Amino acid sequence: MDNTEASASIAGYGFQFERALYRIFHSTHRKALFGIETTDDVAEIIPKKGGTLSILEQDKHTRTDKNPVQDSSRNLWNSLKNWLNKLDALKSEHAEIRFVLITNGTVTKTALASKLSNAKTDEEIAEALKALKSQAKKLTKEVKVIGTEVVNFDEALLKYVIANFELVDEMQPDDLKEAIYTALQLPSHLEKHQDLILDNLTGRLFNDCLDVWRKKEPFWTTSDVYFTRKQLLFEFYSADDWSARSQENTDYKKLMHENEHLLLPFMAQLREIGIMDRTIEKEIGHYWATYSERSRLLKLGKVLNEDFDSLEEKFCKEWDGVREHYSNEESLPLEDFSAKDHKKVYLRILPPDNCEVSMGRLKAKHPYFYHGTHHHQVNDDGTKHPIHWMKPGVTDA
Numbered sequence: 001m002d003n004t005e006a007s008a009s010i011a012g013y014g015f016q017f018e019r020a021l022y023r024i025f026h027s028t029h030r031k032a033l034f035g036i037e038t039t040d041d042v043a044e045i046i047p048k049k050g051g052t053l054s055i056l057e058q059d060k061h062t063r064t065d066k067n068p069v070q071d072s073s074r075n076l077w078n079s080l081k082n083w084l085n086k087l088d089a090l091k092s093e094h095a096e097i098r099f100v101l102i103t104n105g106t107v108t109k110t111a112l113a114s115k116l117s118n119a120k121t122d123e124e125i126a127e128a129l130k131a132l133k134s135q136a137k138k139l140t141k142e143v144k145v146i147g148t149e150v151v152n153f154d155e156a157l158l159k160y161v162i163a164n165f166e167l168v169d170e171m172q173p174d175d176l177k178e179a180i181y182t183a184l185q186l187p188s189h190l191e192k193h194q195d196l197i198l199d200n201l202t203g204r205l206f207n208d209c210l211d212v213w214r215k216k217e218p219f220w221t222t223s224d225v226y227f228t229r230k231q232l233l234f235e236f237y238s239a240d241d242w243s244a245r246s247q248e249n250t251d252y253k254k255l256m257h258e259n260e261h262l263l264l265p266f267m268a269q270l271r272e273i274g275i276m277d278r279t280i281e282k283e284i285g286h287y288w289a290t291y292s293e294r295s296r297l298l299k300l301g302k303v304l305n306e307d308f309d310s311l312e313e314k315f316c317k318e319w320d321g322v323r324e325h326y327s328n329e330e331s332l333p334l335e336d337f338s339a340k341d342h343k344k345v346y347l348r349i350l351p352p353d354n355c356e357v358s359m360g361r362l363k364a365k366h367p368y369f370y371h372g373t374h375h376h377q378v379n380d381d382g383t384k385h386p387i388h389w390m391k392p393g394v395t396d397a
Contacts, residue, residue: 015061016041017202017209018176019102023057024205024223025183025230031222036209038218039086051095056083060103068105069167071112071135076101077146083161084153091160099165104176107169117167125162132158184230189300193237197230204229244293244364252289252368259288266378269389273343283371290372297362307359309384312377314357316385319374322348342390349374 020042024034027044035043040056058079062068069076083099090097107113112135119128136147151158181194190197205226212219266287270280297303323345327334332341356365357373364370380386 011063012059012061015104015173015176016059017205018173018180019057019059021198021201021205021226022176022180022183023055024221024226025180027223030224033220033222035218035220036205037213038220039090040082045094048095052093053096053098054090054094055098055100056086056090057100057102058082060101060105062103062105064105066105067107067111068103069101069107069111069113072139072143074143074146076113077139077143077150080150080161081146084150084157087157087160097160097164099161100168101165102168102171104171104173105169107167113167116162116165119162119165125159128162129155129158132162187234187238190234190237197233197237200233201226201229244297244362244366244369246366247285247289247368250289250292250296252285252292255288255292256284264375264379266375266389269378270346272390273339273346275343275346283375286368286371287375288372289368290376293364293369294376297359303359303362307362308373311357311359311373312383312385315374315377316387319345319349319387337391339390346389 016036020034020036023042023044027034027046029046031047033043033045035045039054041059042057044055044057046053046055058075060068060075060079067073069079079099079101087097101113101117112131115128115131119125133151136144136151139147177198180198184194184197186194186197208221208225209219264284264287267280267284270283275283294303294308298305298308323334323337326332326341326345326348327337330341337345351367351370355367355370356363357370358364374387377383377385377387378389
């Protein structure tokens with residue numbers, strides 16, 4: 001059995017929370033306060049030099065094509081009544097008050113709500129007030145009671161509300177979400193996570209409200225909490241994007257096929273020191289996987305050339321340290337190393353169990369990247385920190 005009334009109410013509350021997030025992330029005032037179900041559906045209080053600006057927002061969501069704020073609708077007249085009832089108290093507390101009516105429905109230009117919203121000059125405000133009073137006479141049943149209360153307010157208060165009233169219609173869910181995404185300033189690499197990020201922020205706002213409402217207190221907040229949350233979500237969802245891809249997700253197979261006849265220096269040196277062919281084949285895969293990933297990261301701007309330089313400098317120093325240790329261990333000068341000695345040094349360079357390396361913010365924890373970067377340095381093709389697996393001219397006597 002369907003409960004359409006309940007689902008309509010929930011959709012309306014969802015719209016309200018989205019509107020609250022819209023205000024939070026569009027605000028340019030760091031000390032602004034935001035409320036939900038306080039002075040209005042959504043409220044914003046902005047501190048200014050001459051006093052505070054209070055913005056009261058009524059949200060009217062519809063699941064049909066019908067205008068939810070028609071001239072004779074309870075939604076419109078009740079909103080006006082609520083604002084007028086609060087106006088004296090609000091004016092004593094704030095320097096300026098604005099009234100906003102938001103709906104996802106379509107409101108025609110000739111509708112009363114549009115006339116009220118478009119009235120800016122004294123003459124237009126007077127005409128809008130005249131239209132308001134005229135419509136009040138046409139109301140029936142319970143809406144007539146509300147309308148009578150509205151037009152019986154002091155004329156100065158009525159004109160104040162009209163002068164500071166704004167209608168925003170056709171605020172469709174997709175448009176509202178897009179506006180929030182824009183305000184979040186999502187980096188391009190996080191666009192694929194935008195729905196999850198928005199859901200998380202909406203959930204956090206909802207839970208914060210529940211915590212306060214259960215204490216029977218009004219919910220007011222600043223934007224800091226949600227901007228901090230946004231940044232944490234950015235970092236969380238960026239974690240994978242700041243890690244090198246696995247070897248299988250690179251183009252190494254394609255590059256190996258395209259360059260199968262290319263004899264690279266590191267390959268020749270590995271053969272010279274006696275590394276088995278099947279191992280060399282694996283190392284060729286490591287090299288091209290690293291080549292592919294380096295190219296991708298540099299193109300995306302996630303890693304700079306300077307970051308690779310720092311990594312290669314680190315590897316070069318480690319390689320030199322291993323050679324020095326072996327040289328002293330065997331009491332054998334570097335220049336007297338044979339192919340077997342170079343092979344032993346190479347085997348000691350093989351990546352440890354935890355071979356994670358850092359380049360700026362990016363982490364590379366795959367063994368292929370460790371292998372392939374060393375082979376790139378052996379090739380001495382553009383690196384500032386070349387190494388070798390076997391010095392040219394060395395033979396295994």
